[in-house]
Amino acid sequence: MPGVSQYSWNTTNVQGFSQIEVNGQKQVDTTEGLGAFKDLLELGLLKPYTKNLDIGGGEFDDGTRYLADHFIENAVYDPYMRPVYQNEQVLAEVESSPVDTVTSNSVLNVIDNLEARKEHILLAYSVLNPGGQALFKVWAGNETGQGSYTDGCFQSNQPAENYMGEVAEIFGLDNVELLADHKLVIAKK
Numbered sequence: 766m767p768g769v770s771q772y773s774w775n776t777t778n779v780q781g782f783s784q785i786e787v788n789g790q791k792q793v794d795t796t797e798g799l800g801a802f803k804d805l806l807e808l809g810l811l812k813p814y815t816k817n818l819d820i821g822g823g824e825f826d827d828g829t830r831y832l833a834d835h836f837i838e839n840a841v842y843d844p845y846m847r848p849v850y851q852n853e854q855v856l857a858e859v860e861s862s863p864v865d866t867v868t869s870n871s872v873l874n875v876i877d878n879l880e881a882r883k884e885h886i887l888l889a890y891s892v893l894n895p896g897g898q899a900l901f902k903v904w905a906g907n908e909t910g911q912g913s914y915t916d917g918c919f920q921s922n923q924p925a926e927n928y929m930g931e932v933a934e935i936f937g938l939d940n941v942e943l944l945a946d947h948k949l950v951i952a953k954k
């Protein structure tokens with residue numbers, strides 16, 4: 766569990782590519798599952814021969830295999846979907862050997878309070894090499910801006926730009942960039 770309490774995630778994760786419907790058309794969701802990694806690879810933000818920590822990466826290892834196919838070494842930390850021993854092992858590893866990138870795919874939008882999001886963003890900052898980048902993908906849900914609780918999770922229904930300020934508080938205003946079309950906040954350490 767994270768140190769700061771939040772509404773728990775308690776639902777199965779996506780495997781492979783996740784799909785969304787936009788104006789009646791099915792599209793790959795670029796904010797979670799393999800679609801998020803594909804988009805980040807195509808943007809050149811995830812690069813071969815680097816190391817990534819996927820925070821809130823979920824229960825499955827298909828993302829790690831997908832990144833390995835692109836010569837990226839990936840580890841997953843997820844306080845709800847991975848066993849404690851595995852999370853502790855991963856955090857110990859990145860503490861002694863920081864990473865080039867952090868991915869946080871559709872995680873900020875499931876954390877229902879500011880303090881817990883701050884803890885999440887701080888973790889991303891702390892495990893990065895100087896010059897490394899944290900890549901925060903945000904699923905805007907129904908885009909109403911009204912948070913919703915179900916018995917499996919919270920969804921903020923807010924777009925990526927609404928998290929810019931929180932990320933900038935930790936990474937510094939000059940180090941944060943929004944790619945709205947990609948539902949992405951990029952933060953440089």
Ligand SMILES: C[S@@+](CC[C@H](N)C(=O)[O-])C[C@H]1O[C@@H](n2cnc3c(N)ncnc32)[C@H](O)[C@@H]1O
Pocket residue numbers: 767771774778779796797798801820821822823824842843844845846869870871872875876881885
């Ligand atoms: C929508 S799922 C996305 C899973 C995965 N990143 C993907 O792209 O398919 C949200 C994930 O965030 C994780 N999560 C929730 N709160 C978190 C926190 N405070 N820190 C890290 N991960 C968290 C959940 O356990 C869940 O696996």
